[in-house]
Amino acid sequence: MSNVLDQIVATKKEEVRKGQAIHQLNDLLERMAAQSAPRGFHQAIRQRLHAGQSAVIAEVKKASPSKGIIRADFDPVQIARSYQQGDATCLSVLTDAQYFKGHNSYLQQVREAVSLPLLRKDFMIDPWQIHESRALGADCVLLIVACLSDGQLAELFAAATELQMDVLMEVHDAEEMQRALNTPATLIGINNRNLKTFDTSLQTSEQLCTMVPEDCTLVSESGIHVSADINYLQGIGINTYLIGESFMRHSDPGQQLHKLMSGQV
Numbered sequence: 001m002s003n004v005l006d007q008i009v010a011t012k013k014e015e016v017r018k019g020q021a022i023h024q025l026n027d028l029l030e031r032m033a034a035q036s037a038p039r040g041f042h043q044a045i046r047q048r049l050h051a052g053q054s055a056v057i058a059e060v061k062k063a064s065p066s067k068g069i070i071r072a073d074f075d076p077v078q079i080a081r082s083y084q085q086g087d088a089t090c091l092s093v094l095t096d097a098q099y100f101k102g103h104n105s106y107l108q109q110v111r112e113a114v115s116l117p118l119l120r121k122d123f124m125i126d127p128w129q130i131h132e133s134r135a136l137g138a139d140c141v142l143l144i145v146a147c148l149s150d151g152q153l154a155e156l157f158a159a160a161t162e163l164q165m166d167v168l169m170e171v172h173d174a175e176e177m178q179r180a181l182n183t184p185a186t187l188i189g190i191n192n193r194n195l196k197t198f199d200t201s202l203q204t205s206e207q208l209c210t211m212v213p214e215d216c217t218l219v220s221e222s223g224i225h226v227s228a229d230i231n232y233l234q235g236i237g238i239n240t241y242l243i244g245e246s247f248m249r250h251s252d253p254g255q256q257l258h259k260l261m262s263g264q265v
């Protein structure tokens with residue numbers, strides 16, 4: 001039986017095929033031209049780290065295949081404003097509709113409402129989606145090594161770079177990390193959650209972080225809930241975190257972010 005990641009990719013291929021029929025490249029190019037230049041996503045993180053601070057990429061996430069509905073009362077703009085208020089460094093906005101109950105319009109709405117750099121969190125398999133991401137206002141795209149060939153990684157990375165967007169390259173094991181390190185990626189996310197089984201352990205970050213050279217920025221992703229988790233990750237030298245669920249379960253997600261980073265939860 002195929003795993004969830006395989007299913008998502010199969011659905012995505014179908015979506016891309018339909019999307020390409022509706023939005024020809026010319027149409028996307030026009031919408032891209034109407035966007036202002038990308039806000040430096042990686043740069044915003046670097047600035048925090050250079051100032052001796054931690055950086056949080058706060059995620060706007062309604063649901064997931066592993067947890068079902070996480071936040072029923074879901075207003076992406078309100079959540080984004082709250083995160084900005086809570087001193088998030090960047091935001092991640094899920095746009096996958098079928099598995100995460102996200103929407104492309106959430107990214108557009110959030111882009112209008114806040115000044116923070118935005119990651120489009122979706123499953124990129126085709127350069128057309130990279131153009132679409134820019135047309136929607138994304139500053140950074142996610143490339144998940146587990147569902148891409150080396151050739152696709154190179155092609156999608158080049159497409160993002162050409163549009164001056166940053167790339168967060170996501171890995172979950174040593175083999176994927178090695179493949180990521182063979183690309184020009186300098187922003188590397190270690191997903192503590194296995195997207196095929198949903199098993200989540202922060203030890204994944206500990207096991208893989210030593211493989212990464214100093215000049216790369218490492219992000220620990222998923223399963224981060226309490227200050228003890230932050231302390232653990234800081235102890236192994238990781239100071240950038242991608243966090244969704246534990247913020248989304250609170251009525252004021254930005255306040256929860258502030259509490260987490262100031263050791264109050």
Ligand SMILES: O=P(O)(O)OC[C@@H](O)[C@@H](O)c1c[nH]c2ccccc12
Nearest residue numbers: 191221222223224242243244245246
């Ligand atoms: O909600 P969490 O456990 O804090 O995790 C956030 C983020 O890391 C997670 O949503 C994620 C990481 N990589 C992904 C790839 C696709 C979809 C979702 C994800």
